Amino acid sequence: MGNFASRDASSSVKEAQRVSATSCRPKDSRRKHWDSESIQDWLEMAELAGPRVYSCCHCWNHVCLHDDVISKAFHVNNFTKGRNGRAFLSSHAMNITTGAKEDRQFMTGLHTVTDIHCRGCREVLGWKYERAYEESQKYKEGKFIFEKDKIVQKNSREMAELVGPRVYSCRHCRNHVCLLDDIISKAFQGRNGHAFLSYHAMNVTTGAKEDRQLMTGLHMITNIHCRDCQEVLGWKYERAYEESQKYKEGRFIFEQAKIMQENW
Protein backbone atom coordinates (compact mmCIF):
# COMPACT_ATOMS: atom_id res chain seq x y z
CA MET A 1 0.00 0.00 0.00
CA GLY A 2 2.71 2.44 1.04
CA ASN A 3 4.82 1.43 -1.90
CA PHE A 4 2.05 2.16 -4.36
CA ALA A 5 1.50 5.59 -2.89
CA SER A 6 5.16 6.52 -3.12
CA ARG A 7 5.45 5.23 -6.68
CA ASP A 8 2.49 7.38 -7.61
CA ALA A 9 4.23 10.35 -6.07
CA SER A 10 7.44 9.88 -8.02
CA SER A 11 5.64 9.26 -11.31
CA SER A 12 3.75 12.54 -10.89
CA VAL A 13 7.09 14.23 -10.37
CA LYS A 14 8.38 12.71 -13.60
CA GLU A 15 5.21 13.81 -15.36
CA ALA A 16 5.68 17.31 -13.99
CA GLN A 17 9.28 17.43 -15.18
CA ARG A 18 8.21 16.28 -18.62
CA VAL A 19 5.55 19.00 -18.80
CA SER A 20 8.07 21.53 -17.56
CA ALA A 21 10.43 20.65 -20.40
CA THR A 22 7.76 21.18 -23.09
CA SER A 23 5.90 24.19 -21.68
CA CYS A 24 8.16 26.96 -22.94
CA ARG A 25 6.00 29.51 -24.80
CA PRO A 26 8.10 32.68 -25.21
CA LYS A 27 5.31 34.67 -27.01
CA ASP A 28 2.82 34.39 -24.14
CA SER A 29 4.63 35.23 -20.94
CA ARG A 30 1.48 35.28 -18.73
CA ARG A 31 0.54 31.79 -19.79
CA LYS A 32 4.10 30.61 -19.23
CA HIS A 33 4.13 32.15 -15.76
CA TRP A 34 0.90 30.35 -14.86
CA ASP A 35 2.35 27.06 -16.11
CA SER A 36 5.50 27.27 -14.09
CA GLU A 37 3.59 28.12 -10.90
CA SER A 38 1.20 25.24 -11.24
CA ILE A 39 4.11 22.92 -11.93
CA GLN A 40 5.76 24.14 -8.75
CA ASP A 41 2.55 23.32 -6.82
CA TRP A 42 2.45 19.95 -8.45
CA LEU A 43 6.03 19.14 -7.46
CA GLU A 44 5.39 20.21 -3.87
CA MET A 45 2.20 18.18 -3.69
CA ALA A 46 4.01 15.13 -5.01
CA GLU A 47 6.59 15.49 -2.27
CA LEU A 48 3.95 15.96 0.43
CA ALA A 49 1.65 13.22 -0.81
CA GLY A 50 4.08 10.31 -0.47
CA PRO A 51 4.10 8.56 2.90
CA ARG A 52 7.23 9.00 4.99
CA VAL A 53 9.15 5.78 4.67
CA TYR A 54 12.03 4.12 6.46
CA SER A 55 14.38 2.23 4.15
CA CYS A 56 17.06 -0.42 4.60
CA CYS A 57 20.36 1.44 5.05
CA HIS A 58 22.10 -0.94 2.64
CA CYS A 59 19.81 -1.11 -0.36
CA TRP A 60 17.02 1.46 0.22
CA ASN A 61 14.35 -1.17 0.10
CA HIS A 62 11.27 0.37 1.83
CA VAL A 63 10.71 -1.56 5.06
CA CYS A 64 8.56 0.53 7.41
CA LEU A 65 6.20 3.53 7.38
CA HIS A 66 6.78 6.44 9.72
CA ASP A 67 3.10 6.26 10.71
CA ASP A 68 3.47 2.66 11.89
CA VAL A 69 6.15 3.41 14.49
CA ILE A 70 4.68 2.88 17.98
CA SER A 71 7.73 3.78 20.08
CA LYS A 72 11.31 4.92 19.56
CA ALA A 73 12.28 4.17 23.16
CA PHE A 74 13.56 0.63 22.56
CA HIS A 75 17.11 -0.60 22.89
CA VAL A 76 19.18 -3.38 21.38
CA ASN A 77 21.83 -4.83 23.68
CA ASN A 78 23.40 -7.80 21.96
CA PHE A 79 27.10 -7.45 22.59
CA THR A 80 27.96 -10.91 21.29
CA LYS A 81 26.73 -9.87 17.84
CA GLY A 82 28.12 -6.34 18.18
CA ARG A 83 24.61 -4.90 18.06
CA ASN A 84 23.92 -2.12 20.51
CA GLY A 85 21.85 0.99 20.16
CA ARG A 86 18.40 2.50 19.76
CA ALA A 87 15.52 0.70 18.12
CA PHE A 88 11.91 1.33 17.04
CA LEU A 89 8.82 -0.73 17.75
CA SER A 90 6.55 -0.79 14.69
CA SER A 91 3.09 -2.24 14.12
CA HIS A 92 3.91 -3.32 10.55
CA ALA A 93 6.84 -4.12 8.29
CA MET A 94 7.06 -4.54 4.51
CA ASN A 95 9.46 -6.12 2.04
CA ILE A 96 11.08 -8.26 4.73
CA THR A 97 11.41 -11.98 5.41
CA THR A 98 11.51 -13.71 8.79
CA GLY A 99 13.92 -16.38 10.04
CA ALA A 100 13.46 -19.31 12.45
CA LYS A 101 11.62 -18.83 15.75
CA GLU A 102 13.75 -18.77 18.87
CA ASP A 103 13.21 -17.94 22.55
CA ARG A 104 15.18 -14.92 23.66
CA GLN A 105 15.59 -13.45 27.16
CA PHE A 106 15.21 -9.65 27.19
CA MET A 107 15.28 -7.16 30.06
CA THR A 108 11.47 -7.33 29.89
CA GLY A 109 11.30 -11.13 30.10
CA LEU A 110 11.25 -14.17 27.85
CA HIS A 111 9.93 -13.79 24.29
CA THR A 112 9.71 -15.95 21.18
CA VAL A 113 11.15 -13.91 18.29
CA THR A 114 12.24 -14.30 14.66
CA ASP A 115 14.93 -12.18 13.06
CA ILE A 116 13.66 -9.98 10.21
CA HIS A 117 15.75 -9.70 7.05
CA CYS A 118 15.59 -7.11 4.29
CA ARG A 119 14.09 -8.82 1.23
CA GLY A 120 16.42 -6.80 -1.02
CA CYS A 121 19.83 -7.50 0.53
CA ARG A 122 19.16 -10.08 3.34
CA GLU A 123 20.61 -7.79 6.02
CA VAL A 124 19.20 -8.46 9.52
CA LEU A 125 17.21 -5.31 10.41
CA GLY A 126 15.76 -6.38 13.76
CA TRP A 127 13.21 -8.95 14.90
CA LYS A 128 9.52 -9.74 15.19
CA TYR A 129 7.88 -10.63 18.51
CA GLU A 130 5.99 -13.86 17.92
CA ARG A 131 5.08 -14.39 21.56
CA ALA A 132 5.57 -12.61 24.89
CA TYR A 133 5.38 -14.83 27.97
CA GLU A 134 4.78 -12.02 30.49
CA GLU A 135 1.23 -10.65 30.54
CA SER A 136 2.50 -7.04 30.62
CA GLN A 137 4.47 -7.57 27.38
CA LYS A 138 1.66 -9.13 25.30
CA TYR A 139 1.14 -5.82 23.46
CA LYS A 140 4.36 -6.51 21.53
CA GLU A 141 3.11 -9.75 19.94
CA GLY A 142 3.05 -9.52 16.14
CA LYS A 143 5.00 -6.24 16.25
CA PHE A 144 8.45 -5.50 14.82
CA ILE A 145 11.70 -4.08 16.18
CA PHE A 146 13.87 -2.15 13.70
CA GLU A 147 17.42 -1.33 14.81
CA LYS A 148 17.98 2.37 14.20
CA ASP A 149 21.45 1.80 12.74
CA LYS A 150 19.98 -0.47 10.07
CA ILE A 151 17.37 1.87 8.60
CA VAL A 152 17.40 5.36 7.12
CA GLN A 153 14.63 7.90 7.28
CA LYS A 154 15.38 9.81 4.13
CA ASN A 155 13.77 8.39 1.05
CA SER A 156 17.08 8.67 -0.76
CA ARG A 157 16.07 6.87 -3.93
CA GLU A 158 13.23 9.27 -4.63
CA MET A 159 15.34 12.28 -3.67
CA ALA A 160 17.84 11.11 -6.27
CA GLU A 161 15.09 10.94 -8.88
CA LEU A 162 14.25 14.59 -8.26
CA VAL A 163 17.79 15.81 -8.85
CA GLY A 164 18.84 13.23 -11.45
CA PRO A 165 20.76 10.06 -10.67
CA ARG A 166 24.09 10.40 -8.92
CA VAL A 167 26.79 8.86 -11.05
CA TYR A 168 30.32 7.52 -10.53
CA SER A 169 32.77 7.98 -13.42
CA CYS A 170 36.07 6.47 -14.47
CA ARG A 171 38.72 8.67 -12.83
CA HIS A 172 40.82 8.47 -15.99
CA CYS A 173 38.35 9.50 -18.71
CA ARG A 174 35.06 10.44 -16.92
CA ASN A 175 33.10 7.66 -18.62
CA HIS A 176 29.97 6.97 -16.46
CA VAL A 177 30.33 3.50 -14.97
CA CYS A 178 28.07 3.15 -11.91
CA LEU A 179 25.05 4.72 -10.16
CA LEU A 180 25.08 5.59 -6.46
CA ASP A 181 21.69 3.88 -6.14
CA ASP A 182 23.19 0.59 -7.27
CA ILE A 183 25.84 0.44 -4.57
CA ILE A 184 25.14 -2.35 -2.09
CA SER A 185 28.09 -1.81 0.25
CA LYS A 186 31.12 0.45 0.59
CA ALA A 187 32.80 -1.88 3.10
CA PHE A 188 34.77 -3.92 0.56
CA GLN A 189 38.50 -4.15 0.04
CA GLY A 190 40.03 -3.94 -3.45
CA ARG A 191 43.59 -4.37 -4.66
CA ASN A 192 44.32 -0.71 -3.86
CA GLY A 193 42.28 0.05 -0.76
CA HIS A 194 38.55 0.69 -0.34
CA ALA A 195 36.11 -0.71 -2.85
CA PHE A 196 32.33 -0.68 -3.51
CA LEU A 197 30.06 -3.62 -4.23
CA SER A 198 27.46 -2.66 -6.86
CA TYR A 199 24.40 -4.36 -8.37
CA HIS A 200 25.09 -3.01 -11.84
CA ALA A 201 27.83 -1.50 -13.99
CA MET A 202 27.58 0.43 -17.25
CA ASN A 203 29.97 1.22 -20.09
CA VAL A 204 32.42 -1.47 -18.98
CA THR A 205 33.81 -4.58 -20.65
CA THR A 206 34.85 -7.81 -18.94
CA GLY A 207 38.03 -9.85 -19.41
CA ALA A 208 38.71 -13.58 -19.19
CA LYS A 209 37.30 -15.63 -16.31
CA GLU A 210 39.76 -16.71 -13.65
CA ASP A 211 39.61 -18.30 -10.20
CA ARG A 212 40.94 -16.03 -7.50
CA GLN A 213 41.47 -16.66 -3.78
CA LEU A 214 40.01 -13.68 -1.90
CA MET A 215 39.84 -13.06 1.87
CA THR A 216 36.29 -14.50 1.82
CA GLY A 217 37.18 -17.67 -0.12
CA LEU A 218 37.60 -18.86 -3.69
CA HIS A 219 35.68 -16.97 -6.41
CA MET A 220 35.54 -17.03 -10.19
CA ILE A 221 35.89 -13.43 -11.37
CA THR A 222 36.54 -11.33 -14.47
CA ASN A 223 38.29 -7.98 -14.47
CA ILE A 224 36.10 -5.05 -15.53
CA HIS A 225 37.59 -2.43 -17.84
CA CYS A 226 36.37 1.07 -18.65
CA ARG A 227 34.97 0.80 -22.18
CA ASP A 228 36.56 4.10 -23.23
CA CYS A 229 40.10 4.02 -21.80
CA GLN A 230 40.44 0.28 -20.99
CA GLU A 231 41.59 1.04 -17.43
CA VAL A 232 40.89 -1.85 -15.00
CA LEU A 233 38.28 -0.51 -12.53
CA GLY A 234 37.62 -3.64 -10.48
CA TRP A 235 36.07 -7.03 -11.10
CA LYS A 236 32.81 -8.91 -11.53
CA TYR A 237 31.96 -11.96 -9.42
CA GLU A 238 30.98 -14.70 -11.87
CA ARG A 239 30.77 -17.41 -9.23
CA ALA A 240 31.25 -17.76 -5.47
CA TYR A 241 32.13 -21.24 -4.24
CA GLU A 242 31.20 -20.65 -0.59
CA GLU A 243 27.45 -20.72 0.15
CA SER A 244 27.69 -17.59 2.33
CA GLN A 245 29.21 -15.58 -0.55
CA LYS A 246 26.63 -16.47 -3.24
CA TYR A 247 24.94 -13.06 -2.88
CA LYS A 248 27.93 -11.55 -4.72
CA GLU A 249 27.39 -13.53 -7.93
CA GLY A 250 26.74 -11.24 -10.90
CA ARG A 251 27.73 -8.18 -8.82
CA PHE A 252 30.60 -5.75 -9.43
CA ILE A 253 33.50 -4.44 -7.36
CA PHE A 254 34.69 -0.90 -8.16
CA GLU A 255 37.99 0.21 -6.64
CA GLN A 256 37.44 3.58 -4.98
CA ALA A 257 40.82 4.80 -6.27
CA LYS A 258 39.65 4.22 -9.87
CA ILE A 259 36.31 6.05 -9.83
CA MET A 260 35.06 9.49 -8.85
CA GLN A 261 31.74 11.20 -8.05
CA GLU A 262 30.36 13.07 -11.03
CA ASN A 263 28.88 16.52 -10.17
CA TRP A 264 27.61 15.87 -6.62
Ligand SMILES: [Zn+2]
Ligand atom coordinates in the same frame (compact mmCIF):
# COMPACT_ATOMS: atom_id res chain seq x y z
ZN1 LIG B 1 18.41 -4.06 2.24
Ligand SMILES: [Zn+2]
Ligand atom coordinates in the same frame (compact mmCIF):
# COMPACT_ATOMS: atom_id res chain seq x y z
ZN1 LIG C 1 37.97 5.39 -18.50
